[in-house]
Amino acid sequence: TQLLEQSPQFLSIQEGENLTVYCNSSSVFSSLQWYRQEPGEGPVLLVTVVTGGEVKKLKRLTFQFGDARKDSSLHITAAQPGDTGLYLCAGARTGTASKLTFGTGTRLQVTL
Amino acid sequence: KAGVTQTPRYLIKTRGQQVTLSCSPISGHRSVSWYQQTPGQGLQFLFEYFSETQRNKGNFPGRFSGRQFSNSRSEMNVSTLELGDSALYLCASSLAAGVDYGYTFGSGTRLTVV
Numbered sequence: 001t002q003l004l005e006q007s008p009q010f011l012s013i014q015e016g017e018n019l020t021v022y023c024n025s026s027s028v029f030s031s032l033q034w035y036r037q038e039p040g041e042g043p044v045l046l047v048t049v050v051t052g053g054e055v056k057k058l059k060r061l062t063f064q065f066g067d068a069r070k071d072s073s074l075h076i077t078a079a080q081p082g083d084t085g086l087y088l089c090a091g092a093r094t095g096t097a098s099k100l101t102f103g104t105g106t107r108l109q110v111t112l
Numbered sequence: 113k114a115g116v117t118q119t120p121r122y123l124i125k126t127r128g129q130q131v132t133l134s135c136s137p138i139s140g141h142r143s144v145s146w147y148q149q150t151p152g153q154g155l156q157f158l159f160e161y162f163s164e165t166q167r168n169k170g171n172f173p174g175r176f177s178g179r180q181f182s183n184s185r186s187e188m189n190v191s192t193l194e195l196g197d198s199a200l201y202l203c204a205s206s207l208a209a210g211v212d213y214g215y216t217f218g219s220g221t222r223l224t225v226v
Contacts (some may be wrong), residue, residue, distance in 0.1 A: 033215075042116070042202050042217030043155075088155065099168045100215070102147075102155035 003027050004091055004103035012109045013079055021074045021106045023089035029101075030094045032065055032072045037086040079110045114138065116205050116218035124224045130191040133221045137184050137205030144186040145215065146178060149200040158201075161186055162208070193225045 007022045023032070031050040035043035047056050049065035049072065056063045060083075062075040072089055089103040117136040125131050137144050146158040157170040161180035178188040184205075190197055200222050204215040 035217075041219050042204070045214050045216070048214060090155075099157045099160065099170070100145075100147075100155075101157070104154055 003101050004089055006087075006089060006103040006106045008106060009104065010107050010109075012111070015080055015110055015112050016078050017110075019076050019079060019108070021076075021087055021108075023072045023074075023103050025070050025091065027091070027093065028069050029091035030069070031092045032069070033090045033092075033100070034063055034072070034074055035088045035090060037088060038084075043086075043088055076108075079108075081110050081112060084108060084110050116203055116216050118201075118203050118218035118221050120221060121219065122222045122224075124226060125193050127193055127195060127225055129193050130189065131193060131223060132187055132189045133201055133203075133223070135186045135188075135203030135205075135218060137186070137203075138216055141205035141207055141216075142184050143206040143208055144180055144184065145204045145206070146186070146188050147202045147204065148172075149202055149220070150198075155202070158188065190223075195225050198223060198225045 145160040
């Protein structure tokens, strides 16, 4: 059973467009992380959010943790080819804080 | 500083064989976690070690095992390999146990079982 569903599964956009990736669950998470993974490499941590309603910005990327800590979103402004990759959300649940549950993934391709 | 190092990068094994994968964490990191990544199931947690003790274990059969040494290096072992064990095995290290410290992943070991 996949506890974290991401949408969309695939996204192909042109440089300069904006996009939002969603990560949804029926479970509450104590914290949520976003990673980007490129082919042949391991995931790279982008951000960790721990408070319901929290918003974090990383240059053109904006991350939000839902008020109820069951969902999150990643918004990219003016996408660039370098943003291409697999975006993964991952949640930690209270009591098993070191065990991450990963989302289904969103594969983003940004073309010129 | 050096990142998380996983060896080997690629491995081809035959059904029924066993395999050992190695992970050297970032210097100073004492927590090591292992994940399996497949196209169908995505990333799934295998186990986590901290100070040579297994702290958490995922829902994998007993054929999957691991250990951590006093220098924080970790190995995972899969016995009696099955075709379905073909996957990218990722190791992640952290300063201490708990995700709040942030995980750094290695590039993985690509295991193919034929």
